[in-house]
Amino acid sequence: MALIASGVFSHTGQMYYLFALIAGTLGGMAGDIFWYSTGRFNKKYALKILKSHRREVALARIQVYRYGAYIVFIQRFIYGARLVVPLLIGASRYNFRRFVVINFFSSFLWALLYLTIAYFLGDSIIAFFHYLKSHFYWVLLFLGILSLLAILYLKRYSKKN
Known part of the structure; x- marks a missing residue:
């Protein structure tokens, strides 16, 4: 990064x-x-x-x-x-x-x-982050789904052990 x-x-x-x-x-x-x-x-x-x-x-x-x-x-x-x-x-x-x-x-x-x-790709990367800044709810939605998937995976994995 x-x-x-x-x-x-x-x-x-x-x-x-x-x-x-x-x-x-x-x-x-x-x-x-x-x-x-x-x-x-x-x-x-x-x-x-x-x-x-x-x-x-x-x-x-x-x-x-x-x-x-x-x-x-x-x-x-x-x-x-x-x-x-x-x-x-x-x-x-x-x-x-x-x-x-x-x-x-x-x-x-x-x-x-x-x-x-x-x-x-500097201009494209900057434009992407400007888009994310103006549509922050997509970032929150993505992080929420990612967190939910991680929790489900950890629950399933911990049951096996």
């Missing part, structure tokens, strides 16, 4: 595009390095976090050994993998320097992609 907002601000001239790109790249790297370090230096805690996903962890470890560099690069673009994959890569003792270099290029491409899309 911060990259999208930065892209819109860059579009309107309120932020420098290059600054937003650098900040987005470094911010993305910082999060991944944190989770890598957690997995590397506190393996017991990392595996405790992932305890309920033992099968997936075992399969992911095999994939890390087989396709390490590709996984480091692509994990940023896979929804839900942003925390788990760096944690597993750190726990598997993947080379830190190699991780940082590949992660830099992945973070750069990720920031460039989101920032550029938001930059070119």
Whole structure:
């Protein structure tokens, strides 16, 4: 969301595009390095976090050994993998320097992609938020339905356990 907002601000001239790109790249790297370090230096805690996903962890470890560099690069673009994959890569003792270099290029491409899309769609994004501001009841209705669905899901899930 911060990259999208930065892209819109860059579009309107309120932020420098290059600054937003650098900040987005470094911010993305910082999060991944944190989770890598957690997995590397506190393996017991990392595996405790992932305890309920033992099968997936075992399969992911095999994939890390087989396709390490590709996984480091692509994990940023896979929804839900942003925390788990760096944690597993750190726990598997993947080379830190190699991780940082590949992660830099992945973070750069990720920031460039989101920032550029938001930059070119800046007018449309601004118009969308102006529409939402003038029709706030749609937002409330959407949030209400979303909350109701979440409550129903949680009730159903808690009955199984």
